[in-house]
Amino acid sequence: MTAPATNAPAASIKPRQMDFDMTLLKEKYFFRGNAILSTLMYALSASFPDGERFFIDSVRYYRDQIDDPVLKEDIRGFIGQEAHHSRIHQDFNDQAAGLGMAMEPIRKHFLRRLNFGRKRFNHGQQLAVTAALEHVTATLAQWTLENPQVTEGDSTSPLREMLLWHAMEEIEHKAVAFDVYRACVNDEQQRIRIAKIVFRTFWIQMAIAQVMLLWHDRRLPRWREIREAWDFMWGENGFRSWSAPEFRKYLRRGFHPNDIDQSRLLERWQSDFPEVAALQVA
Numbered sequence: 001m002t003a004p005a006t007n008a009p010a011a012s013i014k015p016r017q018m019d020f021d022m023t024l025l026k027e028k029y030f031f032r033g034n035a036i037l038s039t040l041m042y043a044l045s046a047s048f049p050d051g052e053r054f055f056i057d058s059v060r061y062y063r064d065q066i067d068d069p070v071l072k073e074d075i076r077g078f079i080g081q082e083a084h085h086s087r088i089h090q091d092f093n094d095q096a097a098g099l100g101m102a103m104e105p106i107r108k109h110f111l112r113r114l115n116f117g118r119k120r121f122n123h124g125q126q127l128a129v130t131a132a133l134e135h136v137t138a139t140l141a142q143w144t145l146e147n148p149q150v151t152e153g154d155s156t157s158p159l160r161e162m163l164l165w166h167a168m169e170e171i172e173h174k175a176v177a178f179d180v181y182r183a184c185v186n187d188e189q190q191r192i193r194i195a196k197i198v199f200r201t202f203w204i205q206m207a208i209a210q211v212m213l214l215w216h217d218r219r220l221p222r223w224r225e226i227r228e229a230w231d232f233m234w235g236e237n238g239f240r241s242w243s244a245p246e247f248r249k250y251l252r253r254g255f256h257p258n259d260i261d262q263s264r265l266l267e268r269w270q271s272d273f274p275e276v277a278a279l280q281v282a
Ligand SMILES: [Fe+2]
Pocket: 052, 081, 082, 085, 166, 170
């Protein structure tokens, strides 16, 4: 059964092949020399490979029920992009593990949460988890692309370029899982209920992974690092302060990801970040 798709534009979603140099990551605490912010970046990156496989599986389960040719094509692009993100982030995670960061234990931590979700939730609920997490990534993406100070502290690793490229593709495919949910499940109450759980637990899981990384490295954050990390998240234009209203939008009945217009960020990413565009090989 397929309900009419949304008014999403028929933009083509295609994975870009990029040439990132992972060997540039040479310092454990590469991000502003700050252990809290660096472990936040590692935690995010460690969550991607298995997390994005979960996203792909939850959308793929419904693919055969979709008749709309535009949405079918979007699903193909979504799967291609997420599979590619998984591989690139795994390369980065391997490089970080080579420096001595406990990437494997935190990967397993996230995998246990995902496997719990696979066991406990039915397919419609798993797709609702994916749609909610796609809103998290699209929101993070907008903040990253609009605030150069987010990544400017990182000039010694490939993560800056990876985050900007990943952010742009997340915005490109932000509505796909949502549209599949709307077409095949279409339970607004469940979508909102699950999103509330996802939004509450996401940062808790990231914080647990950060503590695991710091504990493994026997590294106690310094007062300066705590202050800087607080500002990064809760200061003026910090992610948590900036994003709170963006998360509330998703919890409104009838919300659609394209209600938030981020198209200008896609139109101008190559001119805003020519050094990232230059890394595209296909
Ligand atoms: Fe992704």
